[in-house]
Amino acid sequence: MNEDLGAAEAALVAARRANLAALRSRGNDPFAQTRYDVDASAAELRAAYAALEPERKAEGEQRSIAGRIMSKRRMGKTLFADLRDRTDRLQIYVRKDDIGPERYEDWIDLDIGDLVGVRGYMFRSKMGELTLHVLDFAVLAKALAPLPDKWHGLTDVEKRYRQRYLDLIVNPEVRDAFAARSTIVAEMRRFIDARGFFEVETPTLLHVAGGAAARPFLTHVNALDQSMQLRIATELNLKRLIVGGLERVYEIGRIFRNEGIDTTHNPEFTMLELYAAYWDVHDMMEFNEALVAHLVAGVTGGLNTLRHGERTISFERPFARIGYLEGIARYGGFERERLLSPAGAAAILEELGLPPSPAHGHALDKIFEHVLEPHLVEPTFVTDYPVAISPLAKRKKDDPELVDRYELFCANFEVSNAFTELNDPDDQRARFEAQVRERAGGNEDIPEPDWDFVRALEYGMPPTAGIGIGVDRLVMLLTNNPSIRDVILFPLQRQHG
RNA sequence: GCGCCUUUAGCUCAGUCGGUAGAGCAGCGGACUUUUAAUCCGUUGGUCCUGGGUUCGAGUCCCAGAGGGCGCACCA
Numbered sequence: 263m264n265e266d267l268g269a270a271e272a273a274l275v276a277a278r279r280a281n282l283a284a285l286r287s288r289g290n291d292p293f294a295q296t297r298y299d300v301d302a303s304a305a306e307l308r309a310a311y312a313a314l315e316p317e318r319k320a321e322g323e324q325r326s327i328a329g330r331i332m333s334k335r336r337m338g339k340t341l342f343a344d345l346r347d348r349t350d351r352l353q354i355y356v357r358k359d360d361i362g363p364e365r366y367e368d369w370i371d372l373d374i375g376d377l378v379g380v381r382g383y384m385f386r387s388k389m390g391e392l393t394l395h396v397l398d399f400a401v402l403a404k405a406l407a408p409l410p411d412k413w414h415g416l417t418d419v420e421k422r423y424r425q426r427y428l429d430l431i432v433n434p435e436v437r438d439a440f441a442a443r444s445t446i447v448a449e450m451r452r453f454i455d456a457r458g459f460f461e462v463e464t465p466t467l468l469h470v471a472g473g474a475a476a477r478p479f480l481t482h483v484n485a486l487d488q489s490m491q492l493r494i495a496t497e498l499n500l501k502r503l504i505v506g507g508l509e510r511v512y513e514i515g516r517i518f519r520n521e522g523i524d525t526t527h528n529p530e531f532t533m534l535e536l537y538a539a540y541w542d543v544h545d546m547m548e549f550n551e552a553l554v555a556h557l558v559a560g561v562t563g564g565l566n567t568l569r570h571g572e573r574t575i576s577f578e579r580p581f582a583r584i585g586y587l588e589g590i591a592r593y594g595g596f597e598r599e600r601l602l603s604p605a606g607a608a609a610i611l612e613e614l615g616l617p618p619s620p621a622h623g624h625a626l627d628k629i630f631e632h633v634l635e636p637h638l639v640e641p642t643f644v645t646d647y648p649v650a651i652s653p654l655a656k657r658k659k660d661d662p663e664l665v666d667r668y669e670l671f672c673a674n675f676e677v678s679n680a681f682t683e684l685n686d687p688d689d690q691r692a693r694f695e696a697q698v699r700e701r702a703g704g705n706e707d708i709p710e711p712d713w714d715f716v717r718a719l720e721y722g723m724p725p726t727a728g729i730g731i732g733v734d735r736l737v738m739l740l741t742n743n744p745s746i747r748d749v750i751l752f753p754l755q756r757q758h759g
Numbered sequence: 760g761c762g763c764c765u766u767u768a769g770c771u772c773a774g775u776c777g778g779u780a781g782a783g784c785a786g787c788g789g790a791c792u793u794u795u796a797a798u799c800c801g802u803u804g805g806u807c808c809u810g811g812g813u814u815c816g817a818g819u820c821c822c823a824g825a826g827g828g829c830g831c832a833c834c835a
Binding site: 344373519755 | 770829
């Protein structure tokens, strides 16, 4: 079974198997264990005994923890080892005199990576380290494969992603980032639930994936013998629920887009979408600002600033606001009339030295990215988008070429996108028809229209505001990680032998 | 898709001008009853990513390919 291993690795595995056999020969089969009574975590013990003075022992109280052996320092008839559990690392101390010569042999046969449960009392060593003096223990599982280097850890990025379990074992900051993600998402739910929203789950398999401009993944349902698509947004189904009277709904769900992979894009990612009947885009902005400020305070222990790379970003409310056209005029000097006409926007692209765009909306996106986005470091609401790039948003009452929409930018990327939802079925139908023409013109990123969505609007949708937040990118921001792969446990990698 | 970088022991990395492949950690054997990257003595371990080519001789030079990272392009 080890034919695919190199000789050196095979020898390491063989040594561990020999240790496993030795443990079993003493009636101590690690894989026969089913449970262990754990009454503390490493972090709890560190906190509970923080005041213990050097060389003092808390002999009266026995505590037990379980974890993985990360290092072992043998000194003849005693040994020190470091145990790691989900919370922290804790040093343990084992003496031959305490457990007897035969059980001490077990510790010689234990390897780095093995899982043990230990019970004993806490003391502080001569060197000042809090340590658990082991009086009893159980071997709970054996690591037959050798772990990466205890000091350098695992730095090979490819291996870290392909074997994330190794990354999590040896790189504590990786575990911390994913623990932070869990906390952030939980806090997000609490914040939303407290405002009376229903959490719902809508299908990922759809006949027509819509609600965004992106290429979908294609699949096939055998039972129906029909081709289907993986969703690229949850928007249309969530608004159907608003039509259905649920009034306040949200979904935190996996979205799939069959597009490029880079430091801010993974083909499957997590999006929060939330819709509130009787809110408009201003209510949503208020909500959005409160949510982000709350999460920043949560991860920083109450601060309103975040470290991002070399800089510090302030999230003091209110966040900056700038109009879409106003911003492009301020930083690029391009005027509204040119931007809002397809020919004018195409001419601006040329002036900027950018390649021509297939459509007006695309040209606007490119101009925005080059002119305004580089300036958006502090959290900033960009408001009042052109209708050409907002097919699902409601027009501004006094300015029908623009829509009641904003995007929140921070650290030069989009954190959220929100608008007052278009609820006029005739306008929606007209915009879908425009998309049909654009799609016929060769833009494959434009989805097929979802005509049943127009039918839903015909039954009446209350005035509603909606928002989408890229959860992965928000976690990147909140945990100061530069790549989306740092906040996705198993990022997509090419398959190889 | 394009460009740059990268791939050597289980892990982290050296490898000069093309001349028999190295270190630390881990492992193995030994000493050591408060160590902590424990220490000390001894020692095993290689598909140098793959396939071609040049050469008396290739980890090293050339070509092609594969994986990965970064940048650009793409991408609400």
